[in-house]
Amino acid sequence: MKSTLYVKCPKCGETGLIKEIQGKYLCAVCNFDYTTLKDEPVKLDEMLVSNLKMGPMGQIMALTMHELITIMPTMESIQYVKDLAAKNGIKLPDQKKGFFSRLFGKG
Numbered sequence: 203m204k205s206t207l208y209v210k211c212p213k214c215g216e217t218g219l220i221k222e223i224q225g226k227y228l229c230a231v232c233n234f235d236y237t238t239l240k241d242e243p244v245k246l247d248e249m250l251v252s253n254l255k256m257g258p259m260g261q262i263m264a265l266t267m268h269e270l271i272t273i274m275p276t277m278e279s280i281q282y283v284k285d286l287a288a289k290n291g292i293k294l295p296d297q298k299k300g301f302f303s304r305l306f307g308k309g
């Protein structure tokens with residue numbers, strides 16, 4: 203998958219392109235390594251929440267980044283991010299058939 207992900211970076215605060223280099227996901231602005239968040243669940247949640255608050259594109263980025271960082275199975279990953287959004291009072295789009303399957307290229 204060619205990276206066209208734009209994520210709000212927890213280090214530099216910019217919404218920057220994610221560079222994928224040798225299995226790592228780096229902020230194109232400051233080279234922050236998102237894969238390090240796998241070992242820092244609190245910071246990972248903060249990063250996800252700040253992206254979830256940015257609207258539909260940010261929500262897609264949060265879902266995508268969570269799965270890439272944690273390497274959880276897709277459905278578990280989606281459920282985690284949905285629960286996180288709900289806990290923070292963020293409403294995700296209705297789970298119409300096709301929304302998530304388009305997102306992950308399944309179905």
Ligand SMILES: [Zn+2]
Nearest residue numbers: 211214229232
């Ligand atoms: Zn950055």
